[in-house]
Amino acid sequence: MVDSNDGRDFRRMDIDCEVVVRRITEDVIIHARATNLSATGLMFSCATALNLDEELEIRINPGQEGLTPPLHAMARVVRVEGDEASSGFAIGCVITEMVD
Template sequence: MLTHDEKRDYIRMDVDCDITYRLADSDQVNTGRCTTLSGAGVSFIANRPFDIGLALEVSILPKTPITPPMTAFIEVVRSVKQSDGSYEIAASIKSIKGN
Protein backbone atom coordinates (compact mmCIF):
# COMPACT_ATOMS: atom_id res chain seq x y z
CA MET A 1 0.00 0.00 0.00
CA LEU A 2 1.33 3.41 -0.95
CA THR A 3 1.30 6.14 1.66
CA HIS A 4 2.48 9.72 1.56
CA ASP A 5 2.15 12.89 3.59
CA GLU A 6 1.14 15.07 0.65
CA LYS A 7 -1.59 17.47 1.78
CA ARG A 8 -2.18 19.00 -1.65
CA ASP A 9 -5.02 18.18 -4.02
CA TYR A 10 -2.46 17.36 -6.75
CA ILE A 11 0.93 15.71 -6.36
CA ARG A 12 3.80 18.04 -7.22
CA MET A 13 6.35 16.66 -9.69
CA ASP A 14 9.94 17.83 -9.90
CA VAL A 15 10.75 18.82 -13.47
CA ASP A 16 13.73 20.39 -15.20
CA CYS A 17 12.77 21.97 -18.48
CA ASP A 18 12.59 25.30 -20.26
CA ILE A 19 9.69 27.66 -19.67
CA THR A 20 8.78 30.88 -21.42
CA TYR A 21 6.76 33.53 -19.64
CA ARG A 22 5.24 36.88 -20.41
CA LEU A 23 2.97 39.35 -18.71
CA ALA A 24 -0.62 38.78 -19.78
CA ASP A 25 -0.74 42.19 -21.51
CA SER A 26 2.73 42.10 -23.09
CA ASP A 27 4.40 40.65 -26.18
CA GLN A 28 7.85 40.47 -24.52
CA VAL A 29 8.74 36.80 -23.92
CA ASN A 30 11.36 35.73 -21.36
CA THR A 31 12.89 32.33 -20.71
CA GLY A 32 13.33 30.56 -17.39
CA ARG A 33 13.65 27.10 -15.88
CA CYS A 34 10.58 25.15 -14.73
CA THR A 35 11.29 23.32 -11.43
CA THR A 36 7.97 21.83 -10.28
CA LEU A 37 4.57 21.20 -11.81
CA SER A 38 1.24 19.94 -10.49
CA GLY A 39 -2.35 19.97 -11.64
CA ALA A 40 -2.89 23.23 -9.77
CA GLY A 41 0.42 25.07 -9.89
CA VAL A 42 3.89 25.61 -11.24
CA SER A 43 7.19 26.98 -9.98
CA PHE A 44 10.03 28.27 -12.08
CA ILE A 45 13.25 30.24 -11.93
CA ALA A 46 13.15 33.74 -13.44
CA ASN A 47 15.65 36.58 -13.69
CA ARG A 48 13.32 39.04 -11.92
CA PRO A 49 10.68 39.10 -9.19
CA PHE A 50 6.95 39.36 -9.81
CA ASP A 51 4.29 40.85 -7.55
CA ILE A 52 1.83 38.50 -5.87
CA GLY A 53 -1.41 38.38 -7.86
CA LEU A 54 0.25 39.23 -11.18
CA ALA A 55 -1.13 37.35 -14.21
CA LEU A 56 1.33 35.65 -16.58
CA GLU A 57 1.14 33.36 -19.57
CA VAL A 58 3.65 30.50 -19.47
CA SER A 59 4.64 27.80 -21.94
CA ILE A 60 6.32 24.72 -20.53
CA LEU A 61 8.63 23.06 -23.05
CA PRO A 62 9.40 19.42 -22.15
CA LYS A 63 12.74 17.88 -23.11
CA THR A 64 11.17 14.89 -24.88
CA PRO A 65 9.00 15.06 -28.00
CA ILE A 66 6.52 12.50 -26.64
CA THR A 67 5.36 15.03 -24.03
CA PRO A 68 3.52 17.94 -25.64
CA PRO A 69 4.21 21.53 -24.56
CA MET A 70 1.66 23.21 -22.31
CA THR A 71 0.59 26.85 -22.30
CA ALA A 72 -1.26 28.15 -19.25
CA PHE A 73 -2.42 31.33 -17.60
CA ILE A 74 -1.08 31.62 -14.05
CA GLU A 75 -1.29 33.90 -11.02
CA VAL A 76 1.85 34.54 -8.95
CA VAL A 77 1.56 33.46 -5.30
CA ARG A 78 5.22 33.74 -4.24
CA SER A 79 8.45 35.33 -5.47
CA VAL A 80 11.63 34.48 -3.53
CA LYS A 81 15.13 35.75 -4.27
CA GLN A 82 17.70 32.95 -4.53
CA SER A 83 21.37 33.09 -3.47
CA ASP A 84 22.49 33.38 -7.12
CA GLY A 85 20.33 36.48 -7.70
CA SER A 86 17.57 34.69 -9.61
CA TYR A 87 13.99 34.38 -8.32
CA GLU A 88 11.88 31.32 -7.62
CA ILE A 89 8.35 32.10 -8.77
CA ALA A 90 5.45 29.98 -7.52
CA ALA A 91 2.07 30.36 -9.17
CA SER A 92 -1.37 28.80 -9.33
CA ILE A 93 -2.64 27.65 -12.71
CA LYS A 94 -5.83 29.50 -13.58
CA SER A 95 -6.46 27.94 -17.00
CA ILE A 96 -4.82 25.86 -19.69
CA LYS A 97 -4.69 27.45 -23.14
CA GLY A 98 -6.15 25.20 -25.83
CA ASN A 99 -4.94 24.85 -29.41
Template sequence: MLTHDERRDYIRMDVDCDLTYKLADSPTVKTGRCTTLSGAGVSFIADQAYAPGLAMEISITPKNNITPPMTAYIEVVRSTKHDDNHYEIAAAIKSIKAT
Protein backbone atom coordinates (compact mmCIF):
# COMPACT_ATOMS: atom_id res chain seq x y z
CA MET A 1 0.00 0.00 0.00
CA LEU A 2 1.24 3.49 -0.80
CA THR A 3 1.62 5.89 2.06
CA HIS A 4 1.81 9.64 1.93
CA ASP A 5 2.25 12.48 4.37
CA GLU A 6 -0.43 14.74 2.93
CA ARG A 7 -3.71 15.05 4.77
CA ARG A 8 -5.67 14.77 1.56
CA ASP A 9 -8.08 12.04 0.50
CA TYR A 10 -6.14 11.59 -2.75
CA ILE A 11 -2.44 11.82 -3.55
CA ARG A 12 -1.61 14.88 -5.63
CA MET A 13 0.62 14.16 -8.62
CA ASP A 14 2.85 16.70 -10.33
CA VAL A 15 2.12 16.74 -14.05
CA ASP A 16 3.21 18.85 -16.97
CA CYS A 17 0.85 18.58 -19.91
CA ASP A 18 -1.43 20.61 -22.14
CA LEU A 19 -4.89 21.53 -20.97
CA THR A 20 -7.79 23.39 -22.56
CA TYR A 21 -10.43 25.13 -20.50
CA LYS A 22 -13.58 27.15 -20.93
CA LEU A 23 -16.20 28.73 -18.75
CA ALA A 24 -19.29 26.57 -18.39
CA ASP A 25 -21.46 29.09 -20.26
CA SER A 26 -18.95 30.09 -22.96
CA PRO A 27 -17.91 28.61 -26.32
CA THR A 28 -14.45 30.26 -26.04
CA VAL A 29 -11.71 27.66 -25.42
CA LYS A 30 -8.35 28.72 -23.97
CA THR A 31 -5.10 26.81 -23.57
CA GLY A 32 -3.21 26.33 -20.31
CA ARG A 33 -0.71 24.04 -18.63
CA CYS A 34 -1.79 21.39 -16.11
CA THR A 35 0.57 21.34 -13.10
CA THR A 36 -1.01 18.96 -10.56
CA LEU A 37 -3.79 16.41 -10.61
CA SER A 38 -5.48 14.26 -7.98
CA GLY A 39 -8.68 12.28 -7.70
CA ALA A 40 -10.45 15.33 -6.31
CA GLY A 41 -8.74 18.35 -7.84
CA VAL A 42 -6.53 19.93 -10.46
CA SER A 43 -4.33 22.98 -10.81
CA PHE A 44 -3.28 24.67 -14.00
CA ILE A 45 -1.64 27.79 -15.35
CA ALA A 46 -3.92 30.32 -17.05
CA ASP A 47 -3.54 33.80 -18.51
CA GLN A 48 -6.02 35.40 -16.10
CA ALA A 49 -7.53 34.95 -12.65
CA TYR A 50 -10.92 33.32 -12.15
CA ALA A 51 -13.24 33.85 -9.19
CA PRO A 52 -13.81 31.08 -6.65
CA GLY A 53 -17.02 29.17 -7.34
CA LEU A 54 -16.79 29.63 -11.11
CA ALA A 55 -17.77 26.52 -13.10
CA MET A 56 -15.48 25.43 -15.93
CA GLU A 57 -14.87 22.50 -18.26
CA ILE A 58 -11.30 21.26 -18.77
CA SER A 59 -9.71 18.75 -21.12
CA ILE A 60 -6.31 17.33 -20.20
CA THR A 61 -4.12 15.83 -22.92
CA PRO A 62 -1.29 13.66 -21.53
CA LYS A 63 2.12 13.67 -23.21
CA ASN A 64 1.99 9.92 -23.91
CA ASN A 65 -0.60 7.61 -25.42
CA ILE A 66 -0.62 5.29 -22.40
CA THR A 67 -2.89 7.60 -20.43
CA PRO A 68 -6.14 8.60 -22.13
CA PRO A 69 -7.27 12.24 -22.32
CA MET A 70 -9.71 13.40 -19.64
CA THR A 71 -12.53 15.95 -19.76
CA ALA A 72 -13.92 17.13 -16.44
CA TYR A 73 -16.23 19.72 -14.94
CA ILE A 74 -14.52 21.76 -12.23
CA GLU A 75 -15.20 24.52 -9.71
CA VAL A 76 -12.51 27.13 -9.12
CA VAL A 77 -11.21 27.20 -5.54
CA ARG A 78 -8.57 29.94 -5.88
CA SER A 79 -6.36 31.89 -8.30
CA THR A 80 -2.78 32.75 -7.38
CA LYS A 81 -0.81 35.30 -9.41
CA HIS A 82 2.72 34.34 -10.46
CA ASP A 83 5.55 36.79 -11.18
CA ASP A 84 5.22 36.21 -14.95
CA ASN A 85 1.63 37.59 -15.01
CA HIS A 86 0.16 34.11 -15.26
CA TYR A 87 -2.18 32.61 -12.68
CA GLU A 88 -2.28 29.21 -11.02
CA ILE A 89 -5.90 28.09 -10.90
CA ALA A 90 -6.75 25.50 -8.24
CA ALA A 91 -10.05 23.73 -8.72
CA ALA A 92 -12.16 20.89 -7.37
CA ILE A 93 -13.20 18.20 -9.85
CA LYS A 94 -16.99 17.95 -9.71
CA SER A 95 -17.44 15.23 -12.35
CA ILE A 96 -15.65 13.47 -15.19
CA LYS A 97 -17.29 13.73 -18.61
CA ALA A 98 -18.02 10.35 -20.18
CA THR A 99 -16.24 9.73 -23.46
Protein backbone atom coordinates (compact mmCIF):
# COMPACT_ATOMS: atom_id res chain seq x y z
CA MET A 1 0.00 0.00 0.00
CA VAL A 2 1.20 3.52 -0.81
CA ASP A 3 0.51 6.71 1.10
CA SER A 4 0.02 9.19 -1.74
CA ASN A 5 -1.08 12.81 -1.93
CA ASP A 6 -4.26 11.97 -3.85
CA GLY A 7 -5.55 9.55 -1.17
CA ARG A 8 -5.15 6.39 -3.23
CA ASP A 9 -4.07 3.15 -1.60
CA PHE A 10 -2.20 1.88 -4.68
CA ARG A 11 -0.14 3.62 -7.35
CA ARG A 12 -1.42 3.79 -10.89
CA MET A 13 0.69 2.52 -13.75
CA ASP A 14 0.22 4.26 -17.09
CA ILE A 15 -0.40 1.77 -19.88
CA ASP A 16 -1.42 1.99 -23.52
CA CYS A 17 -2.86 -1.22 -24.88
CA GLU A 18 -6.05 -2.70 -26.24
CA VAL A 19 -8.61 -3.98 -23.76
CA VAL A 20 -11.59 -6.14 -24.66
CA VAL A 21 -14.60 -5.33 -22.50
CA ARG A 22 -17.72 -7.48 -22.31
CA ARG A 23 -20.89 -5.90 -20.95
CA ILE A 24 -22.34 -8.69 -18.83
CA THR A 25 -26.01 -7.65 -18.96
CA GLU A 26 -26.10 -7.24 -22.75
CA ASP A 27 -23.36 -9.72 -23.73
CA VAL A 28 -21.84 -7.02 -25.95
CA ILE A 29 -18.11 -6.76 -26.73
CA ILE A 30 -16.43 -3.33 -26.76
CA HIS A 31 -12.89 -2.73 -27.96
CA ALA A 32 -11.28 -0.01 -25.87
CA ARG A 33 -7.88 1.44 -24.98
CA ALA A 34 -6.51 0.93 -21.45
CA THR A 35 -4.86 4.06 -20.06
CA ASN A 36 -3.89 3.10 -16.50
CA LEU A 37 -3.95 0.19 -14.11
CA SER A 38 -3.51 -0.28 -10.37
CA ALA A 39 -3.78 -3.23 -8.00
CA THR A 40 -7.51 -2.61 -7.62
CA GLY A 41 -8.64 -0.68 -10.69
CA LEU A 42 -8.44 0.11 -14.37
CA MET A 43 -9.18 3.12 -16.55
CA PHE A 44 -9.88 2.82 -20.25
CA SER A 45 -11.26 4.98 -23.05
CA CYS A 46 -13.94 3.95 -25.52
CA ALA A 47 -16.60 5.39 -27.81
CA THR A 48 -19.47 3.84 -25.82
CA ALA A 49 -20.98 5.26 -22.63
CA LEU A 50 -21.25 2.72 -19.83
CA ASN A 51 -23.46 2.88 -16.75
CA LEU A 52 -22.29 3.39 -13.18
CA ASP A 53 -22.20 0.09 -11.27
CA GLU A 54 -22.33 -1.88 -14.53
CA GLU A 55 -20.55 -5.25 -14.32
CA LEU A 56 -17.89 -5.94 -16.96
CA GLU A 57 -15.53 -8.70 -17.98
CA ILE A 58 -12.10 -7.29 -18.86
CA ARG A 59 -9.35 -8.91 -20.95
CA ILE A 60 -5.95 -7.36 -21.62
CA ASN A 61 -3.34 -9.19 -23.69
CA PRO A 62 -0.30 -6.95 -23.21
CA GLY A 63 1.81 -7.86 -26.20
CA GLN A 64 4.50 -10.45 -26.69
CA GLU A 65 3.20 -13.85 -25.60
CA GLY A 66 5.05 -15.35 -22.66
CA LEU A 67 6.67 -12.08 -21.58
CA THR A 68 3.74 -10.59 -19.63
CA PRO A 69 0.72 -12.68 -18.64
CA PRO A 70 -2.73 -11.54 -19.79
CA LEU A 71 -5.18 -9.92 -17.39
CA HIS A 72 -8.65 -11.44 -17.16
CA ALA A 73 -10.92 -9.91 -14.51
CA MET A 74 -14.42 -8.91 -13.54
CA ALA A 75 -14.89 -5.20 -12.85
CA ARG A 76 -17.54 -2.66 -11.85
CA VAL A 77 -17.83 0.83 -13.39
CA VAL A 78 -17.28 3.56 -10.79
CA ARG A 79 -16.67 6.59 -13.02
CA VAL A 80 -17.73 7.75 -16.50
CA GLU A 81 -16.34 10.99 -17.94
CA GLY A 82 -16.76 12.57 -21.36
CA ASP A 83 -19.46 12.52 -24.01
CA GLU A 84 -20.09 11.42 -27.58
CA ALA A 85 -19.32 14.89 -28.96
CA SER A 86 -15.78 14.75 -27.56
CA SER A 87 -13.27 12.02 -28.23
CA GLY A 88 -15.29 9.46 -26.30
CA PHE A 89 -15.55 8.31 -22.71
CA ALA A 90 -13.04 7.68 -19.94
CA ILE A 91 -14.29 4.74 -17.86
CA GLY A 92 -12.97 4.04 -14.36
CA CYS A 93 -13.50 0.56 -12.94
CA VAL A 94 -12.76 -1.26 -9.73
CA ILE A 95 -11.54 -4.82 -10.18
CA THR A 96 -13.89 -7.11 -8.27
CA GLU A 97 -12.49 -10.53 -9.16
CA MET A 98 -9.50 -12.00 -10.99
CA VAL A 99 -10.46 -14.80 -13.42
CA ASP A 100 -8.23 -17.70 -14.46
